[in-house]
Amino acid sequence: MTVRLIDDGVYAEPMHHALDQVLLDRLDAGEIEPTVRFWYRSGPAIPLGRFQAYEDEVATDYVEETGIDVVRRITGGGAMFAEPGDIITYSMYLREEDVPADVEESYEALDDWVLEGLREVGLEAFHEPLNDISHPEGKIGGSAQLRSGDAVLHHTTMSYSVDIEAMLKALRIGKEKVSDKAVKSAEKRVARITDHVDASRAEVIESLKGAVDSTYGAQSATFEQETLDRAAALAESKFQNDTWNKRL
Amino acid sequence: MQATESVKVPDGKLVRVEVTYDDTIEDIEITGDFFLEPPEALADLEAAIEGHPAAASATDLETDIQAVEADLIGFDAADLATVTVEALQ
Numbered sequence: 001m002t003v004r005l006i007d008d009g010v011y012a013e014p015m016h017h018a019l020d021q022v023l024l025d026r027l028d029a030g031e032i033e034p035t036v037r038f039w040y041r042s043g044p045a046i047p048l049g050r051f052q053a054y055e056d057e058v059a060t061d062y063v064e065e066t067g068i069d070v071v072r073r074i075t076g077g078g079a080m081f082a083e084p085g086d087i088i089t090y091s092m093y094l095r096e097e098d099v100p101a102d103v104e105e106s107y108e109a110l111d112d113w114v115l116e117g118l119r120e121v122g123l124e125a126f127h128e129p130l131n132d133i134s135h136p137e138g139k140i141g142g143s144a145q146l147r148s149g150d151a152v153l154h155h156t157t158m159s160y161s162v163d164i165e166a167m168l169k170a171l172r173i174g175k176e177k178v179s180d181k182a183v184k185s186a187e188k189r190v191a192r193i194t195d196h197v198d199a200s201r202a203e204v205i206e207s208l209k210g211a212v213d214s215t216y217g218a219q220s221a222t223f224e225q226e227t228l229d230r231a232a233a234l235a236e237s238k239f240q241n242d243t244w245n246k247r248l
Numbered sequence: 249m250q251a252t253e254s255v256k257v258p259d260g261k262l263v264r265v266e267v268t269y270d271d272t273i274e275d276i277e278i279t280g281d282f283f284l285e286p287p288e289a290l291a292d293l294e295a296a297i298e299g300h301p302a303a304a305s306a307t308d309l310e311t312d313i314q315a316v317e318a319d320l321i322g323f324d325a326a327d328l329a330t331v332t333v334e335a336l337q
Contacts, residue, residue, distance in 0.1 A: 050287055053264070053279040076283035076321070103283075103321055129259075130322060147285055248279050 001098045004221035005212055006037035007205070010084075013045035013069040014239035018231040019223070020091055020153055021074055021238075026227060027093045028151035034098065035221070036212050038205055039089035041082060045069040046170060047157065049077040049144070054246045062169050072245045075144035077131065080157045081167035085201060088141075088193075090208070091155040099152045107131045107143055110154050117211030121199040133158060138191035160201045161194040253335035254280070261322030267335045269302040276332065282322040289318035297332055306333045 011019070016039050026032045044066070048057055050073050057079040058070055068081075082089065092110065100106040111127040118125040118133075118140075128134040133141045133156070141158030167190075193204060212218045238244045254264035261282035268275040276297050284290055296312040309329035320328070 049281050051279055051284065051290060052281060053277075056264070056279065074287070076281065076287070078281035103285075103319065144283070146287065248277070 002217035077144035113215035117208035
């Protein structure tokens, strides 16, 4: 298997989720080849897990005051707090035949190249079941998958330098008020790449791209116009709307 | 009446239920950071629980949850049945 590698385009949160849906659908329809893409966000966002209750996870007042874009993902898992430059997110769109059928195995197998890329910049990273990428001092990131027809979406968000204080204001972790205790325990749980290695975010992404290439063979690519057009329409009709984002 | 309960499954995910009931379970909303394939099966899981007596046993609920064609990831039918029964107690 070789993959197309898209490392291009700064978009608002709803567009990123629409791109995930459209690229997954287009791969399933045989219209595009397997693809890996890195995300670049235009503003602060909370990608919410598909089955999470909005009110349980999001500090609604803070999020509205500060203009954080909350978007429900098409994948399960937990909420994240993402500010541009602080987070590394990528999506993989793969054929089902190239992914282990067993879910637990597939998360582990699809983390292999990421761990290689992180270790290459000196980060002591390992896979932790079911879906975490960890460091001895805590969780660096997590993945989520969706299987659709003959295609699999596997996307991952990792903390490069997340602002933990802002994260705790934006997310209602455990539905408790933010206290020093909560900050401390979250600090323990979240491990940030920048706390452990000197590499810039761009250098980490370059290392990850190198690992995609050495693992799968990568060809640099850009979004097709049809993908962008369909995603823009879907961002507007679904991922910008409360009907989807606040459905639970 | 309404009741909510949640469970963090050991080595698994958080599952939260909000149950509306009288003598029977009229409505249930299942939320959490779990995974489900296909995701549309959430409605089927809810339907498998709705209609049971509010005094149903976890075993009864589990049998009907298990009959839903879906992969529950980060929790299982017994976890969902148990948290529902706990909400009703």
